[in-house]
Amino acid sequence: MTGMEEAQVRVGQTQDSDPIARDDTPAILVDRVTKRFGEETVAVNDISFTVGKSEFFSLLGPSGCGKTTTLRMLAGFETPTAGRIVIDGQDAVTLPVHKRNTNLVFQNYALFPHMTIQQNVAFGPERKRLPRKEVQARVAEVLEAVRLPDYASRYPRELSGGQQQRVALARALANRPAVLLLDEPLGALDLKLRENMQFELKRIQREVGISFVYVTHDQGEALTMSDRIAVMNKGKIEHLGAPEEVYLRPKSLFTAGFIGQANLLPGTIETQESSGLGVRLSDGSLLRAETSAEGCEVGEKATLMIRPEHLRLELELPGDVPSIPVRLKDETFQGSWARYAAETREGARIVLLVPSDARPDAGAFDREVWVSCSAEHAYALPGDEDGDVATAEELSPSA
Amino acid sequence: MTAEAVDLELVADRRVPASTRRREIAGTVARAAFLLFIGAVLYGPLLILVVFSFNDSIIIALPLEGFTTKWYQQIFSDPLVIEALKNSIIIALVVTPVCIVLGTLAAVGISRFRYILRAPVAGLVGAPLVVPWLLIGVGGLLFFSRLHVPLSLNTIGVMQVVSIFPLVTAIVAARLVRFDTSLEEAARDLGATQWEVLRYIVLPLIAPALAASAIFAFSWSFNNFTISYFTAGFQSTFPIWVFSTLNHAKNVPIVNAISTLVAAVQVVILYAAWRLSRHWQARTGDETLTPEMVI
Amino acid sequence: MHEVLDEEPTVRPRSHQRGRIIAYVTSPVVVLLVFFLGPMAVLGYMSFLKFGIAGVGGYTGFDNYHEVLTDPTFWEVLWTTFTIATVAMIVMLVFALPLASVLAFKVKRYELQLLLLLVLADQLNPLIRVYAWRILLGKNGIINTTLEFLGLINQPIASLLFSKTAVVIVTSAEYLAIATIPIYAALKAVDPSMLEAANDLGAGTFTRYRKILIPLAAPGIFVALILVYIPLFTEFLTPALVGGTSGFMIGNYIEQQILKTGNWGVGSAMSFLLLIFSVVFVGIMYRLGRIGRLQTATTSSQ
Numbered sequence: 001m002t003g004m005e006e007a008q009v010r011v012g013q014t015q016d017s018d019p020i021a022r023d024d025t026p027a028i029l030v031d032r033v034t035k036r037f038g039e040e041t042v043a044v045n046d047i048s049f050t051v052g053k054s055e056f057f058s059l060l061g062p063s064g065c066g067k068t069t070t071l072r073m074l075a076g077f078e079t080p081t082a083g084r085i086v087i088d089g090q091d092a093v094t095l096p097v098h099k100r101n102t103n104l105v106f107q108n109y110a111l112f113p114h115m116t117i118q119q120n121v122a123f124g125p126e127r128k129r130l131p132r133k134e135v136q137a138r139v140a141e142v143l144e145a146v147r148l149p150d151y152a153s154r155y156p157r158e159l160s161g162g163q164q165q166r167v168a169l170a171r172a173l174a175n176r177p178a179v180l181l182l183d184e185p186l187g188a189l190d191l192k193l194r195e196n197m198q199f200e201l202k203r204i205q206r207e208v209g210i211s212f213v214y215v216t217h218d219q220g221e222a223l224t225m226s227d228r229i230a231v232m233n234k235g236k237i238e239h240l241g242a243p244e245e246v247y248l249r250p251k252s253l254f255t256a257g258f259i260g261q262a263n264l265l266p267g268t269i270e271t272q273e274s275s276g277l278g279v280r281l282s283d284g285s286l287l288r289a290e291t292s293a294e295g296c297e298v299g300e301k302a303t304l305m306i307r308p309e310h311l312r313l314e315l316e317l318p319g320d321v322p323s324i325p326v327r328l329k330d331e332t333f334q335g336s337w338a339r340y341a342a343e344t345r346e347g348a349r350i351v352l353l354v355p356s357d358a359r360p361d362a363g364a365f366d367r368e369v370w371v372s373c374s375a376e377h378a379y380a381l382p383g384d385e386d387g388d389v390a391t392a393e394e395l396s397p398s399a
Numbered sequence: 400m401t402a403e404a405v406d407l408e409l410v411a412d413r414r415v416p417a418s419t420r421r422r423e424i425a426g427t428v429a430r431a432a433f434l435l436f437i438g439a440v441l442y443g444p445l446l447i448l449v450v451f452s453f454n455d456s457i458i459i460a461l462p463l464e465g466f467t468t469k470w471y472q473q474i475f476s477d478p479l480v481i482e483a484l485k486n487s488i489i490i491a492l493v494v495t496p497v498c499i500v501l502g503t504l505a506a507v508g509i510s511r512f513r514y515i516l517r518a519p520v521a522g523l524v525g526a527p528l529v530v531p532w533l534l535i536g537v538g539g540l541l542f543f544s545r546l547h548v549p550l551s552l553n554t555i556g557v558m559q560v561v562s563i564f565p566l567v568t569a570i571v572a573a574r575l576v577r578f579d580t581s582l583e584e585a586a587r588d589l590g591a592t593q594w595e596v597l598r599y600i601v602l603p604l605i606a607p608a609l610a611a612s613a614i615f616a617f618s619w620s621f622n623n624f625t626i627s628y629f630t631a632g633f634q635s636t637f638p639i640w641v642f643s644t645l646n647h648a649k650n651v652p653i654v655n656a657i658s659t660l661v662a663a664v665q666v667v668i669l670y671a672a673w674r675l676s677r678h679w680q681a682r683t684g685d686e687t688l689t690p691e692m693v694i
Numbered sequence: 695m696h697e698v699l700d701e702e703p704t705v706r707p708r709s710h711q712r713g714r715i716i717a718y719v720t721s722p723v724v725v726l727l728v729f730f731l732g733p734m735a736v737l738g739y740m741s742f743l744k745f746g747i748a749g750v751g752g753y754t755g756f757d758n759y760h761e762v763l764t765d766p767t768f769w770e771v772l773w774t775t776f777t778i779a780t781v782a783m784i785v786m787l788v789f790a791l792p793l794a795s796v797l798a799f800k801v802k803r804y805e806l807q808l809l810l811l812l813v814l815a816d817q818l819n820p821l822i823r824v825y826a827w828r829i830l831l832g833k834n835g836i837i838n839t840t841l842e843f844l845g846l847i848n849q850p851i852a853s854l855l856f857s858k859t860a861v862v863i864v865t866s867a868e869y870l871a872i873a874t875i876p877i878y879a880a881l882k883a884v885d886p887s888m889l890e891a892a893n894d895l896g897a898g899t900f901t902r903y904r905k906i907l908i909p910l911a912a913p914g915i916f917v918a919l920i921l922v923y924i925p926l927f928t929e930f931l932t933p934a935l936v937g938g939t940s941g942f943m944i945g946n947y948i949e950q951q952i953l954k955t956g957n958w959g960v961g962s963a964m965s966f967l968l969l970i971f972s973v974v975f976v977g978i979m980y981r982l983g984r985i986g987r988l989q990t991a992t993t994s995s996q
Contacts, residue, residue, distance in 0.1 A: 441815040537952055542732050638821045
């Protein structure tokens with residue numbers, strides 16, 4: 001299993017594909033929302049989605065894709081140019097920020113520097129004019145939930161980044177919002193801390209039971225924590241679905257390239273059978289794809305997506321499995337795996353992962369070898385009209 | 400062993416030849432002497448003043464005659480100087496809050512919003528800082544006489560306000576520009592109304608800038624001579640009193656005494672203000688306070 | 695239904711913001727219009743009126759300006775003013791540059807305290823400071839008596855007081871702090887390792903100053919010029935107290951016209967000319983020093 005798949009099992013994801021919501025009334029309904037800045041810039045272009053009552057929902061995409069703008073519209077800091085937003089049953093567009101039933105955890109935490117942790121966390125409940133006892137109880141409760149019960153009298157600058165992050169979370173949770181909005185909250189933390197916090201966030205979400213809308217550009221993070229992910233690009237949603245579906249059966253080329261590492265090999269669909277599609281690659285190799293996205297037609301252009309870990313290195317031409325002749329170019333040792341960059345006869349780049357103990361010797365670099373892929377691991381997507389087939393290197397962010 | 404090797408000294412991890420060490424020490428001594436010289440130039444005259452304020456002689460010249468406090472006692476029997484001091488303080492007490500209010504309003508209006516008239520407004524607010532005080536004073540005098548408004552403490556106050564609130568604007572605007580707006584957004588997100596945001600987030604965080612402005616405005620107003628001189632009526636302020644006393648009488652030791660007192664009070668107040676600002680700095684974690692006070 | 699909703703305008707109308715802007719900006723602007731532009735306008739207006747012993751006269755065109763510009767005393771006084779102001783400015787810069795650089799680079803532990811002492815010196819009452827200098831500079835003042843005592847001179851130096859020299863000395867001391875601080879601020883923005891690198895590469899003190907320090911301090915020097923030169927030029931208090939007859943500056947001349955001889959027409963004409971000079975000077979300095987850039991640099995470096 002890859003790390004991603006392990007993480008899925010760890011946190012106990014469900015396996016169903018594309019659930020709309022766990023409950024009847026969604027916590028958030030976004031209906032054909034567009035946001036324009038000035039005449040030219042369309043930050044968000046006609047998107048729609050719902051968020052269920054206890055769902056961990058992520059908005060995932062590269063910088064500038066519109067995910068933060070969308071989040072800010074949910075929070076109320078931006079108003080949609082068109083479309084409808086309904087939060088907890090209420091039409092939200094007319095609601096000002098301070099009256100909404102959402103709370104935002106800021107990327108830079110935005111803790112009030114002149115107030116103690118206690119005062120920071122109590123700020124929301126106090127604005128609601130709750131009695132003092134209740135305010136104190138809530139503060140204690142959320143500080144307990146984020147595991148910082150003894151820090152109440154400290155000031156934000158005395159805390160580490162991770163601790164400040166948790167205070168920001170506590171401060172938002174103290175208001176018991178219907179939906180918690182999080183704007184890339186783990187961006188400033190180092191790797192180990194980030195992984196821990198991912199766990200914590202998921203745990204808290206499960207315990208408290210409210211919906212989380214989580215914005216991130218880190219696809220690993222989104223895959224680990226979310227119930228459903230909306231992959232965004234240039235203001236549109238490319239794919240909305242559960243992490244497994246987004247990873248294994250992406251609906252668009254962008255998604256395929258953005259999520260995880262992928263080899264994207266251009267070709268044409270030659271045959272269509274019950275067992276899958278036959279795809280002729282540009283170098284002549286014929287591969288089979290068991291699964292495919294909508295829109296694949298015989299005779300049309302297509303792109304074959306194969307994850308690096310699903311390619312097998314064959315030193316001799318295998319007879320029974322479709323394979324591609326390549327020359328190995330580069331080896332990078334990555335711990336339990338070794339990563340190889342290879343080139344097809346046509347010069348296309350292919351990346352594959354080989355378990356460390358199964359690495360070939362140096363002689364494999366001097367001659368032609370083969371990479372094979374069984375049909376169950378190959379996935380076909382319709383190639384774009386304008387030939388916009390990006391390579392694995394171009395689309396996927398660093399691993 | 401060469402002479403050079405013998406001359407080497409170990410300074411931290413570096414081997415520094417003795418000549419460099421000597422140069423370093425000479426440099427430090429020269430710098431210290433320079434700083435002392437500057438200190439003497441800036442504070443020397445004042446210290447002499449203090450010395451002579453206790454000197455038992457009407458002539459302000461060496462040699463020193465003996466210790467006395469009679470000049471200080473003379474202060475209390477001179478109604479004019481008490482009156483002048485009182486007027487200066489009253490004017491400063493009125494001018495300061497007005498400047499803070501106007502200055503902050505202008506600062507917010509200029510730095511927070513974008514609109515067509517923004518540049519002209521900013522220019523207008525900055526203009527008094529460019530015009531020499533002499534001309535503001537003369538202009539004020541002519542203005543009030545043209546409008547048949549008699550000169551008084553009020554006219555002094557008004558012209559002082561106009562001259563100094565732009566500086567408050569500059570100080571506060573500099574703070575506002577650096578203000579982290581995500582703090583305000585967070586407050587609104589947590590349920591604060593616009594007014595509550597101002598009260599709980601913005602004002603506490605710009606309070607140090609406001610305090611610095613207040614102290615500055617107060618001391619500027621109290622010390623102001625040029626503008627006050629031209630727009631004053633029959634009542635005088637402390638600087639005006641000193642000026643006319645010096646012009647009409649040759650040796651007036653009482654001036655030494657009162658000057659020493661005023662200077663002492665100013666030093667104490669400014670020191671207290673500085674300590675207070677350090678305390679505030681520690682609380683809000685705002686590290687830019689002193690440069691603001693200075694610039 | 696979607697089509698109807700598509701036409702919905704954004705909820706927050708622009709007028710809401712406009713109201714807030716007006717609320718903030720109105721009072722300061724009104725105060726300035728009335729009590730700043732008003733006096734300036736009156737000043738300009740008065741310069742076109744005739745004032746005689748009979749009182750306020752009528753419109754007299756550019757007569758006042760003509761009178762001013764053909765007045766030999768005016769030019770004499772202007773020349774004295776220019777000399778004093780320029781010499782004082784130079785003296786100040788000679789001391790301010792090293793002072794600023796010592797404060798910015800060399801005194802680590804005491805930097806804040808020394809800076810505070812500098813600021814403090816400036817906050818004390820100018821009347822007191824000028825008067826204190828008067829005591830020092832007199833014929834029987836400390837400087838003279840000390841020099842005599844040390845045997846360096848035989849008689850007291852009369853020209854120490856009530857002279858141009860006196861004004862230069864006193865104003866240099868008075869404005870030194872104000873001149874130093876902007877230079878200090880400009881230097882603070884500089885990486886001190888640059889000076890060390892120059893030293894390392896073999897540059898002597900003088901070269902270090904010329905090639906590195908002064909160019910880096912340049913924006914600060916221009917700010918210092920703006921903050922100090924015009925006030926120096928229009929000084930009135932110091933020459934009145936220690937200038938005597940030879941240290942008579944344009945500020946005193948204007949005061950004489952306005953308050954002593956009641957010749958408001960001529961006085962305002964002179965003032966207005968001075969006003970134009972000030973504005974032009976500041977404008978040129980601002981441009982030369984590219985101050986706008988300095989401001990954005992300091993605010994954005996936060």
